[in-house]
Amino acid sequence: MNTYSGPMLEFLEARPSFEDSGLPPVPFSARVMPGDCIIVECRDAERAAMFADMCSGMVSLQSGAIRFMGLDWSELRYRQMNALRGRIGRMVGTQCWSDRYGAHYSMMLKVIYHTGRSMEEVTDEAIRLSERFGLPGLPVSLPSQMSSADKVRASCVRAFIGKPHLVLISDPLAKGEADLAAPLISSIVEAMDRGAAVLWFVRNLSARTDYSQVKTGLWHLTDEGLSSGRSS
Amino acid sequence: MAFDEIINPAEHPDETRSRRLLQVGIPVATVLLILLTIAGIGWYSYKTTRAGALDLTRKLLTTVQRYVVQDVTTYLSAATVGAGFAQDFLGHASPKYINPAFYAYGASMLRLVPQLQSFYLADDNGELLVIERDPGGDGMERTIVRGEPGQRVFHHDFYNAAGKLIRSSDEPGGNYDPRHRDWFQKAVGSKDVVWGEPTVYVSNRKLVITSSLGFSGEDGVRRVFAVNTSLDQLSEFLSNLHISDNGEAAIIDATGHVIAVRGVQDLMKSVGNDPQKMTLDKFSNQRFLKIYDHYRVQGTGTYGFQDGKKFYLGMSQNLPQTNGWLLMISAPAGDFASFVITAGRQSILFSLIIVALACVLAGLLAAQSRKAERARRTIVRMNDRIEQEKGSLRHVVAERDLFSTKSEPLVLTEEIALMTGARRATVWRLVHDGESLICDDVFDSREGTHSGGFELTSQNCAGFFKLIEPGSQADVADARADERTKEFERQVMREHGTRHLFVHPVYGSEGISGVITLEDAPLADKVFYFIDIISGIVAARFANAPDIDGASPLPEPSAPSEPPRFDSGIYITEKHSGEIRKNFYPQVAVMVIAFADPVMEDPEATDGLVELIDEIVRAGQEIAKKNGLYSVKLAGHRLICVAGCNPDPEPDAIIRIAEAALGFREVCMRVLAKANIEPAFNIGIDLGSAFGGELGDSPAVFNLWGETVTRAELMAHDALDVGTIEVSEHVYVTLRDHYLFRSRGYFYTPRGGVSHVYTLAARR
Numbered sequence: 001m002n003t004y005s006g007p008m009l010e011f012l013e014a015r016p017s018f019e020d021s022g023l024p025p026v027p028f029s030a031r032v033m034p035g036d037c038i039i040v041e042c043r044d045a046e047r048a049a050m051f052a053d054m055c056s057g058m059v060s061l062q063s064g065a066i067r068f069m070g071l072d073w074s075e076l077r078y079r080q081m082n083a084l085r086g087r088i089g090r091m092v093g094t095q096c097w098s099d100r101y102g103a104h105y106s107m108m109l110k111v112i113y114h115t116g117r118s119m120e121e122v123t124d125e126a127i128r129l130s131e132r133f134g135l136p137g138l139p140v141s142l143p144s145q146m147s148s149a150d151k152v153r154a155s156c157v158r159a160f161i162g163k164p165h166l167v168l169i170s171d172p173l174a175k176g177e178a179d180l181a182a183p184l185i186s187s188i189v190e191a192m193d194r195g196a197a198v199l200w201f202v203r204n205l206s207a208r209t210d211y212s213q214v215k216t217g218l219w220h221l222t223d224e225g226l227s228s229g230r231s232s
Numbered sequence: 233m234a235f236d237e238i239i240n241p242a243e244h245p246d247e248t249r250s251r252r253l254l255q256v257g258i259p260v261a262t263v264l265l266i267l268l269t270i271a272g273i274g275w276y277s278y279k280t281t282r283a284g285a286l287d288l289t290r291k292l293l294t295t296v297q298r299y300v301v302q303d304v305t306t307y308l309s310a311a312t313v314g315a316g317f318a319q320d321f322l323g324h325a326s327p328k329y330i331n332p333a334f335y336a337y338g339a340s341m342l343r344l345v346p347q348l349q350s351f352y353l354a355d356d357n358g359e360l361l362v363i364e365r366d367p368g369g370d371g372m373e374r375t376i377v378r379g380e381p382g383q384r385v386f387h388h389d390f391y392n393a394a395g396k397l398i399r400s401s402d403e404p405g406g407n408y409d410p411r412h413r414d415w416f417q418k419a420v421g422s423k424d425v426v427w428g429e430p431t432v433y434v435s436n437r438k439l440v441i442t443s444s445l446g447f448s449g450e451d452g453v454r455r456v457f458a459v460n461t462s463l464d465q466l467s468e469f470l471s472n473l474h475i476s477d478n479g480e481a482a483i484i485d486a487t488g489h490v491i492a493v494r495g496v497q498d499l500m501k502s503v504g505n506d507p508q509k510m511t512l513d514k515f516s517n518q519r520f521l522k523i524y525d526h527y528r529v530q531g532t533g534t535y536g537f538q539d540g541k542k543f544y545l546g547m548s549q550n551l552p553q554t555n556g557w558l559l560m561i562s563a564p565a566g567d568f569a570s571f572v573i574t575a576g577r578q579s580i581l582f583s584l585i586i587v588a589l590a591c592v593l594a595g596l597l598a599a600q601s602r603k604a605e606r607a608r609r610t611i612v613r614m615n616d617r618i619e620q621e622k623g624s625l626r627h628v629v630a631e632r633d634l635f636s637t638k639s640e641p642l643v644l645t646e647e648i649a650l651m652t653g654a655r656r657a658t659v660w661r662l663v664h665d666g667e668s669l670i671c672d673d674v675f676d677s678r679e680g681t682h683s684g685g686f687e688l689t690s691q692n693c694a695g696f697f698k699l700i701e702p703g704s705q706a707d708v709a710d711a712r713a714d715e716r717t718k719e720f721e722r723q724v725m726r727e728h729g730t731r732h733l734f735v736h737p738v739y740g741s742e743g744i745s746g747v748i749t750l751e752d753a754p755l756a757d758k759v760f761y762f763i764d765i766i767s768g769i770v771a772a773r774f775a776n777a778p779d780i781d782g783a784s785p786l787p788e789p790s791a792p793s794e795p796p797r798f799d800s801g802i803y804i805t806e807k808h809s810g811e812i813r814k815n816f817y818p819q820v821a822v823m824v825i826a827f828a829d830p831v832m833e834d835p836e837a838t839d840g841l842v843e844l845i846d847e848i849v850r851a852g853q854e855i856a857k858k859n860g861l862y863s864v865k866l867a868g869h870r871l872i873c874v875a876g877c878n879p880d881p882e883p884d885a886i887i888r889i890a891e892a893a894l895g896f897r898e899v900c901m902r903v904l905a906k907a908n909i910e911p912a913f914n915i916g917i918d919l920g921s922a923f924g925g926e927l928g929d930s931p932a933v934f935n936l937w938g939e940t941v942t943r944a945e946l947m948a949h950d951a952l953d954v955g956t957i958e959v960s961e962h963v964y965v966t967l968r969d970h971y972l973f974r975s976r977g978y979f980y981t982p983r984g985g986v987s988h989v990y991t992l993a994a995r996r
Contacts (some may be wrong), residue, residue, distance in 0.1 A: 004623065005623050005626060029922075034236045070242075071241060073241060076241065079239055080239070080241040080243075081241070082239075083237065083238070083239035083240070083241040083243035084893040086237065087241075089821060100700075102978075104980065114237060114238060114239075115236040115237055115238060116236045116238055117236050121678065124678070124982075125678070127980070127981065127982065128679070130979075131946075131950065134949075134950045134951075134952075135950055135979060136946060136947055136958070136979045136981070136986070136989050137979030137980050137981035138977075138979060138981070138983070139977055139978065139979050139980075140977075140978045140979065140980050140986055141977035141978045141979075145975075145977055146977050147952060147977075149952050149953065149974065150952065151978065179954070196682075197626075201409075212314065
């Protein structure tokens with residue numbers, strides 16, 4: 001359970017650098033509280049990925065600030081930023097897999113690197129999540145040797161392992177992985193229950209109804225910036 | 233913040249760094265500065281002192297050298313000045329008085345000057361007079377050589393101390409001729425004193441050196457006057473010369489042969505009494521060799537050199553009135569200025585003591601700073617913990633119906649596990665007059681799961697009940713080793729692998745109403761108040777809870793309208809039907825077909841669905857018969873098919889199952905497509921050992937257990953896509969010649985290790 005009770009993620013008139021990110025250089029002001037699941041509708045997948053980068057403090061700002069768990073990304077040193085990113089789980093689909101090691105390594109790396117948890121404990125959690133997301137075990141093949149569907153499942157495991165405080169999800173259901181809906185919704189609810197916040201990036205909100213089960217807020221990310229939608 | 237994070241992002245590294253710099257860096261830097269200053273002063277002092285000591289030593293040595301040269305010159309002057317006096321005295325004497333004058337002069341000199349050994353007087357007619365000390369008495373011995381060459385005779389006259397002749401003797405002299413001797417030939421034409429080589433004196437085997445001087449008498453006969461000076465006496469003189477406590481002197485000739493030095497007798501013995509072999513390299517003392525090396529390179533002067541651990545000063549000086557003789561002196565620098573060096577050493581020692589004291593003080597300062605820092609961190613941690621406790625309590629009080637007995641406030645165990653870092657947190661309620669503990673809720677933080685409801689009684693867990701009876705906290709490091717908790721550990725903890733147990737009582741209005749147990753909770757003793765607050769909330773809940781002891785009894789079950797149904801199999805092969813078989817099967821092929829949950833909102837649709845399933849089941853029965861399966865059983869959403877249930881392996885069982893799998897897939901696809909339903913089913917196949925058999929009676933039900941069944945179910949559940957047939961590596965290896973497969977990759981499971989998973993595509 002998360003004992004942090006302040007805003008999980010805060011955009012304080014944050015104006016991203018267009019040259020660096022391609023995001024509209026308009027001030028972003030928004031707030032995500034613990035237990036929130038915000039659906040972010042964005043037609044452009046690259047823009048959504050860049051916005052997720054901005055949430056993770058990886059985009060330079062022209063003005064304003066972004067705070068995660070009360071800490072301003074721009075005021076943190078390198079080690080602090082890295083440590084803080086260890087509290088974020090991110091699902092990035094089939095990309096961003098290193099073929100240097102087996103998929104299991106990439107899945108568990110964040111927790112192994114940022115925490116002092118034992119290897120056995122981390123492996124247990126990874127296996128449990130793998131089975132939840134429909135893998136017959138913890139995948140140890142090189143990512144390039146895995147099917148896209150299995151990589152999406154492994155990405156889900158990677159996003160939720162280590163009980164992150166903020167989960168950034170690019171939509172796995174949009175790729176037709178319908179059987180992922182149940183474990184994904186279950187994992188999101190579990191994360192919300194323990195006080196984590198979730199940003200779920202979707203391309204077309206009207207395409208599926210799964211989002212409504214967990215949605216506590218709706219944002220539209222467009223060329224004009226971020227706007228709040230009506231929560232159903 | 234998570235407890236297991238390695239770096240706390242909220243902690244500013246600059247502050248930490250500057251604090252560390254302040255606490256450790258400054259004391260260390262100060263000590264280093266002191267060290268450097270003291271070392272610098274010490275080094276400068278040492279260098280200055282050393283230079284001064286050397287300068288002083290050099291000056292003292294120069295003075296000493298001057299005295300030594302003077303002493304040695306005086307020592308040798310008996311020969312040189314004496315020879316000059318004899319030359320003048322004898323040269324102007326009447327020829328008939330020359331011999332008496334020589335004897336008189338020689339006798340006087342030998343009596344007065346101990347280092348003189350003998351006097352010679354030879355002329356160019358071949359006559360030789362010798363006067364020397366009587367080796368057998370205290371008088372003199374006079375020797376004269378007479379006769380023609382070839383018939384020479386040495387005539388010896390011995391005189392006592394009063395000058396009275398006491399005896400005479402002759403001995404043959406053969407061809408001895410003084411004119412052929414070096415000392416005669418070199419001096420006969422020279423006006424200066426001529427020095428010969430060191431030689432061993434015949435009568436006493438001592439080292440002597442001959443100095444000779446030529447002159448012409450009034451009769452025109454050329455004569456040579458020669459003096460033998462004892463070098464042993466010179467060596468003894470050098471030995472007794474006080475240069476310094478450890479100073480030494482030596483004299484060598486121009487060709488490097490030793491003339492005089494302390495221990496010359498030993499040196500002579502070592503070279504077989506051959507003066508020509510008495511060079512410095514034969515000498516055990518290497519310091520004179522070093523001085524001689526310096527001399528050969530730099531000429532006469534003063535030199536500094538290291539010998540062993542000591543620093544020496546060496547000097548070389550040519551002796552006047554000699555044939556290029558060299559006086560060498562060596563002395564340790566410390567002999568002359570040891571007080572200065574001692575003072576320097578004491579200074580360094582005092583410096584080291586000061587440095588040590590500075591180090592101790594700096595260490596104390598740093599330790600004190602670190603202690604203060606630790607205290608600061610403890611306060612920060614306590615504040616953090618208080619903040620966390622506040623947050624946790626906010627979560628708890630925000631829980632709806634916290635005190636209602638109808639709700640299940642799972643937040644209590646979750647928060648207490650979070651705050652204490654416990655692996656498992658359990659709330660137990662004491663019931664039946666304290667005879668039983670019922671688990672109200674247990675939260676496993678690693679699994680993230682809740683469970684509860686199980687019961688411990690005082691009969692099967694007596695030690696634990698005794699432990700909680702006094703109502704005090706208990707902290708047991710190893711629950712398995714403690715008599716009070718070993719039963720509790722066996723029943724509750726062992727399955728989860730926990731060892732440490734923390735027990736906190738829950739006090740109600742009438743005493744203990746329950747306990748909270750925390751397993752592997754490292755922070756349990758640090759959040760005592762939080763646990764106490766939670767236990768208070770738990771006590772309030774227990775107070776509101778209905779009394780279990782007084783609970784109304786369960787209603788009597790009504791009589792069943794129909795007898796129970798035991799059938800679950802939809803197909804069993806006739807061959808074994810009716811036989812009671814409880815066997816271990818070494819190679820069973822198991823196929824599990826997992827269907828997705830049907831959505832049952834409309835009753836009419838449900839009727840249609842049952843008909844659809846019935847059609848699938850009928851088709852399945854036909855497929856089972858056709859492929860000779862052993863059993864097909866429906867269990868919930870799963871259809872479990874088995875082939876090869878035989879104590880002897882059936883090699884074709886897996887092929888029959890694979891054929892059946894393809895048949896089932898085709899039927900399911902067809903039937904579901906016809907009904908316009910998405911084909912939400914997956915198939916898993918595994919091959920391996922299993923155990924089971926037909927159980928019960930009327931009807932006997934066949935069932936199978938084992939890893940093979942579990943793996944087949946797992947693969948059906950985790951299949952990649954709808955309608956896919958997923959198989960294990962063992963199945964792939966068995967069937968790869970007959971069917972086409974796609975690899976899904978390698979997966980790790982705790983029980984099976986790393987294994988390869990395949991998807992069966994079609995027949996070859």
